[in-house]
Amino acid sequence: MFKNTGCLSSIEYSSLMPDEDRLNEGPVAIIECPEHIPCNPCQQACPRGAIQPFQKITDLPVIQFDLCNGCGNCISVCPGLAIYVIEKNYTPDTSLMKIPYEMLPIPEKNDICDILSREGSVIGRGRVERVQKYAFNPKGRVVWVEIPKKLYKEARNVRMVKE
Ligand code: SF4
Numbered sequence: 001m002f003k004n005t006g007c008l009s010s011i012e013y014s015s016l017m018p019d020e021d022r023l024n025e026g027p028v029a030i031i032e033c034p035e036h037i038p039c040n041p042c043q044q045a046c047p048r049g050a051i052q053p054f055q056k057i058t059d060l061p062v063i064q065f066d067l068c069n070g071c072g073n074c075i076s077v078c079p080g081l082a083i084y085v086i087e088k089n090y091t092p093d094t095s096l097m098k099i100p101y102e103m104l105p106i107p108e109k110n111d112i113c114d115i116l117s118r119e120g121s122v123i124g125r126g127r128v129e130r131v132q133k134y135a136f137n138p139k140g141r142v143v144w145v146e147i148p149k150k151l152y153k154e155a156r157n158v159r160m161v162k163e
């Protein structure tokens, strides 16, 4: 489906997610990078060796979920905005999503946002919890967004809402 639509299907993205046991353990990165492009900064940026060494520059990144702590370092170096972090059990009712965000204006804590699916449909509302600067790109931010827990698999992006 990705080659036709530019979006991963539910079968495709489910295959890239850790199992429920790992999702229940704590924050973890999910890498949705299905194209064999010559690129590897995510692997080099991981301080825990959770992204396996590449044999070729065009290898797809493979993450060992048991080594990942969801720090988000890899998010800020990915030129394809292909990586995000999910903390499924942020609170009893909510999950936390850390996503790359390069739009203006820069969001602020407690801003309200629409939660978007991979296809760009609005599937709910979220709240900005924190905004981190990118380490290497002053224009980008990693935005932490609290979302309803029922959306932790479908949520993939956000759009800030003026209220
Ligand atoms: S979130 Fe942190 S630990 Fe996990 S893969 Fe990315 S850089 Fe490595």
Ligand code: SF4
Residues within 6 Å of the ligand: 031, 032, 033, 039, 040, 041, 042, 043, 061, 077, 078, 079, 080, 081, 082, 083
């Ligand atoms: S940095 Fe991003 S685009 Fe490059 S290989 Fe890693 S996930 Fe894919």
